[in-house]
Amino acid sequence: MKYALMGGLATSLMLGTAVGAFAQSAEITIESWRNDDLTIWQDTILPAFMAANPDIKVTFAPTAPTQYNAALNAKLEGGTAGDLITCRPFDASLDLYNKGQLADLTGLAALDNFSDVAKSAWSTDDGSATFCVPMAAVIHGFIYNKDAFAELGLQEPETQDEFMAVLEAIKQDGTYIPMAMGTLDQWESQAMGYQNIGPMYWGGEKGRQAIIDGTAKLTDPEWVKPFEIMAQWGQYLGDGFEAQAYPDSQTLFTLGRAAIYPAGSWEITGFNNDADFELGAFRPPLPNAGDACIINDHTDIAMGLNPDSPNADAAKVFLDWMGTEEFAQLYSNALPGFFSLSNNAITLDDPLANEFISWRADCQSTIRSAAQILTRGGTPNLWSAMWTASANVINGIQTPQEAAAGLQAGLESWYAPQQN
Amino acid sequence: MMPETSNVRKRPFRWHILVFLGPAAFVYTVIMILPLAETLRLSFFQVDSVTRVVTFVGLENYNQLFFNVYWVGPFTKALWNNFLFFVIHMLVQNPIGVLIAALLSMFHLPGKKLYRTAIFMPTLLSFVIVGFVWKLMLSPLWGVSKGMLSSVGLGSWFMPFLGREESALITLALISVWQFVGIPMMLIYAALLSIPEEVIEAAECDGVTGLAQFFKIKLILILPTIGIISILTFVGNFNAFDLVYTTQGPLAGPNFSTDLLGTLLYRTFYGQQTQPGDPNMGATIATMMFFIILVGVAIYLFFIQRRLTRYEM
Known part of the structure; x- marks a missing residue:
């Protein structure tokens, strides 16, 4: 047999x-x-x-x-x-x-x-x-609750100032949590925070390449600025966002309790299934009106x-x-x-x-700044360090300057092009 | 009487000793000794990240671990956190375990078995379940803890316990205490029950009763058990990993405030996301953990256990 x-x-x-x-x-x-x-x-x-x-x-x-x-x-x-x-x-x-x-x-x-x-x-x-x-x-951006925006008479923000004004208006109204994101799992702070809004400040591919070549540093103002913006996010996240995990944020948004969700496009299928309100999306806000738009693609x-x-x-x-x-x-x-x-x-x-x-x-496209070469070998790992740094900045544990200085010192410790 | 020499000559080789020791020695060697030796061996090598060539580097990995600021920083932080984790267990878990065991053995409680089982139950649960349930209970969004605190007028005490640097480690330690308090309770309960009636009766004749009886008679008699529990707690805590991993993830947030030696080892050995695993450096950390535990146990054996008086009961 x-x-x-x-x-x-x-x-x-x-x-x-x-x-x-x-x-x-x-x-x-x-x-x-x-x-x-x-x-x-x-x-x-x-x-x-x-x-x-x-x-x-x-x-x-x-x-x-x-x-x-x-x-x-x-x-x-x-x-x-x-x-x-x-x-x-x-x-x-x-x-x-x-x-x-x-x-x-x-x-x-x-x-x-x-x-x-x-x-x-x-x-x-x-x-x-x-x-x-x-x-x-996958493309990064912000998904929002269209019904909530209509109810509060808000428009999709285009610039950073408008974005902060929208967050403030939602907070003042009090019906919705302005933004659904937590820092417990840390990676969202990096992927949906730093890498989402950052490329327009560091100039997308140009900035990413400059770090790889060693001609720019992570402590340069264009790399610190996104952290400075994220430092203001904390007050617009829900109560206790420090202990809010990734699935908590998704649920908070699809239940209609939060108005804006810093997102990656992979959320679309899930949100379409779970949310019973109309969904919209807007780009990461421009630093200033008229600036070139760069998205994380x-x-x-x-x-x-x-x-x-x-x-x-x-x-x-x-x-x-x-x-x-x-x-x-x-x-x-x-x-x-x-x-x-x-x-x-x-x-x-x-x-x-x-x-x-x-x-x-x-918009021009760029990829996540630390995905290529910068995380190859070497301790500390820049990608992991960015998780912690981004979460720390939102939590207020580190100032944007401290966070950036920590990342740069870590990268310099092993990455040759950054050592001169 | 036969002369002694012929007696020795005639005694056959005692094969049964080998036969009885063999299986245990074999299993122990395969499961414990070989992996330990292999871990030690791994820690003396390093792989080139580009060419993948393995080279013998001697103590270089240890040199990195102790003198490279990016290794020694996380390592000492994890060691310190681990120490705090252990201290909280010693100060909270073991006294509570003794207390519950004493209460269970002293009084004639109705439903004693129910209490005993209920308190021991969490020990049998998986870390994943414990971590998930507590994470949910403590969640600022859906958790019951906020409402419970408010209902007794302590609403202002609530905070995202697992998300704050100052509270996350203590919270995790207390969750772990909740889970494992059943073990000291059971061991001490058994020790208390084994104290002979005559000793207690003699004490009562001498007028030693109640609390004095507990502290002057019973506690002294169960000290060796408490010693064993302390050493079990020490070994368990310095190997802890699962609870932190399930609630806080591999990066042991916020800001590494809950990083234990176990999570550091895991992150180093297996890597995380784009961070490639480094088995050699991981083995170095594992070897250090082994030595820390070895030193702790040795201190206990040579300096504490010898001074504990054991009474024949």
Whole structure:
């Protein structure tokens, strides 16, 4: 019985390989951590591709997010990984590329449809080679309760002064908590606070690059200013915000008790389901009227090619298709809040997602300032330090200057370009 | 009588000693000694972050831990927090445990078993449940603690206990006391019950009753048990990690005020978010934790336990 089973297995394996190798059609498998999206890939995205390419059969084979990195490494080393590999941003994928476990895709036609910022998460530090096709980013901004704004006669703020005036007006009225955010989990303070409003002060990509090159310091006024603004946030957060966790803030907002939620676009699906009032979104406020607008459009997910794939040609057809408008449209609509990184103009059905993506037309994009290079190796880790510093500033434990000085001293202690 | 020499010669090798010791020694070696040795070994190596080459660095990791300001700062802070955590347990958990055990053993309480079980119950709960339930109860948004304090006129005492630097560690320590007070209670209760009736009767004949009897007779007799409880508390507290991780996250906020050696070790060893894990540095911290606990236990064994008089009962 046991032998029969094994024999059957072996035969079917051989058959499977034979079909892959000899028949005209090819089968490719996608490795991914997005098991939440399994039905979307199976029912929406893959059928569209296979309708256009009937001789390529694609299977989406996700692993649980927490196990993905470890499982993928084991599969790549054992030679059993799928043909297409979903790429984490920055160092995790760069590491795979350096080990020869992701193919160099430089020159692939699809990559022309993406901006350099989009590609930076999956390129070598000097930008000479790109090893994944960017898929999606998440955009930061503020989601607000439209009903509450209408009730209080408020407009979407455009500048920092207007933003503070709106917060003050909501506080004076007293019906709503002005802003739903807590500092217990710390990361929101960094992601939805510092990285949300900051890029316009430090000049987006220019500022980020200056820190990497060592020509600017985190103690420069343009890096301290966002902290100074966040130091004023505390009074507009709910009572006891110091002990308020991330799910508390989400619930507070969707229950309609808070008017504004500092957000990332990944919240859209959840908020659409949970909130029974009308949702709106506005951009991070401009420092001054007429300033250039820069949004945090953080690269999050991409697709690369396993260099050992026996079906590399078919896989490349798929990667090329991922650069098309059709894919961008399908993907962004199936997962509102995860926006295609391609340069194609796309239209979304979800109004809130549409609002977020419309900002790309008027604003420059940047990524989270410490995501690339600055957190590679070295103690203390800048990313973790930013969590604590941002939460401390909102809690009033540290002044903006102290927080920035702490970050800069930590970075200088190990990052060579900052040491002169 | 056979001569003694032939007796020795004839005695066969006592295999049963090996057979009986073998399994325990094997399991203990595999589960405890090998990992400890491996941890110690890891702490002498370091991996190059770019080339992934492992090199022997001797005591360099320890040098970093003690002299690099970005390691020694968090380490001493975690050590100090850990010390406070331990002191709060010693001052609150163990006296309360003794008190409850004394009350349970002294009086004829109706429903005694119910109290005993109820007080012991939280010890059996998972840290995750304890952390979550208390976080919810203390929540300034949905928690019951604000209302409860207000109802007894202490509403102004309420604050976001877990979110303030000055109160977070004490709050966590008290939650942990609430969870584990059942252990000293049970051990002391058992010790109190094992005091022979004759001793108590003799004391009563001499006119030693009530509180005096407790302090002059019973407490002296249970001191060795209290010693054991102290050492269990010490080892448990210096290995603590779960409660802080479940309520405050890996960064042990606010501003690292609840960072214990365990959370520092976790963060270092496994990394967090974009902070890559550093198993070698983590092993260094783990080794230091081991030595701190070893020194603590040794001090107890050599200086305290020897002076405790044990009475035959």
